[in-house]
Structure formats: C-alpha cells, structure tokens
Amino acid sequence: xxxxxxxxxxxxxxxxxxxxxxxxxxxxxxxxxxxxxxxxxxxxxxxxxxxxxxxxxxxxxxxxxxxxxxxxxxxxxxxxxxxxxxxxxxxxxxxxxxxxxxxxxxx
Numbered sequence: 281x282x283x284x285x286x287x288x289x290x291x292x293x294x295x296x297x298x299x300x301x302x303x304x305x306x307x308x309x310x311x312x313x314x315x316x317x318x319x320x321x322x323x324x325x326x327x328x329x330x331x332x333x334x335x336x337x338x339x340x341x342x343x344x345x346x347x348x349x350x351x352x353x354x355x356x357x358x359x360x361x362x363x364x365x366x367x368x369x370x371x372x373x374x375x376x377x378x379x380x381x382x383x384x385x386x387x
Contacts, residue, residue, distance in 0.1 A: 293304035310316075342350035 293301055295301045339350045339353060343354050
C-alpha cells in the first residue's frame with residue numbers, strides 16, 4: 281500500500297488488513313441478518329430429529345434406486361468430497377496398489 285494518506289482520513293476507517301474498523305459508519309454489517317435469523321428460527325422450530333431421520337431414509341432409498349444426485353449427497357455428507365488427484369511425477373502413471381483390498385461388490 282501507499283504511504284499517501286487516504287482522502288477519507290487515516291486509512292478510510294479501515295484496520296491494517298483493509299476491513300472496516302469498529303465505529304466506521306459504513307461497516308454496519310448485513311442489514312438482512314435479523315430477517316434471515318428469524319426465518320431460520322421458524323424453520324428449525326418445525327424440524328426435529330425424527331423429521332431429519334425420515335428425510336435421510338428417503339435420500340438413502342432414492343440413492344439405492346439409482347438417483348445419482350442422492351448418492352452424491354450421501355457420499356459427500358458421510359465420507360466427504362474426494363481429494364483432488366495429484367499430478368504424476370516424470371509423466372508416469374502411478375502403479376496400482378497390489379496390496380489393496382478389493383472393493384465390495386454391490387448387492
């Protein structure tokens with residue numbers, strides 16, 4: 281950054297990392313945060329553990345029936361997204377691990 285003073289005063293009311301500092305009249309936060317909070321509270325008041333379990337069972341059933349979007353959702357929420365593949369060194373493709381256990385077959 282430049283040592284030239286900002287036209288808005290010292291750093292324009294910002295902290296060293298460039299964010300609005302406390303007391304800055306332009307950094308008042310999200311004006312819709314209270315509305316979003318009220319909607320979340322209303323939604324959570326009608327959803328309980330049994331409802332979530334029921335929805336999860338339906339997603340699992342859809343995945344077992346071949347719904348790929350449901351399967352992807354289950355896998356991402358249970359085992360996580362796969363890590364990105366690394367680039368092979370020296371242009372060689374990695375060898376398969378001969379000691380790895382075979383994957384279980386679908387029923």
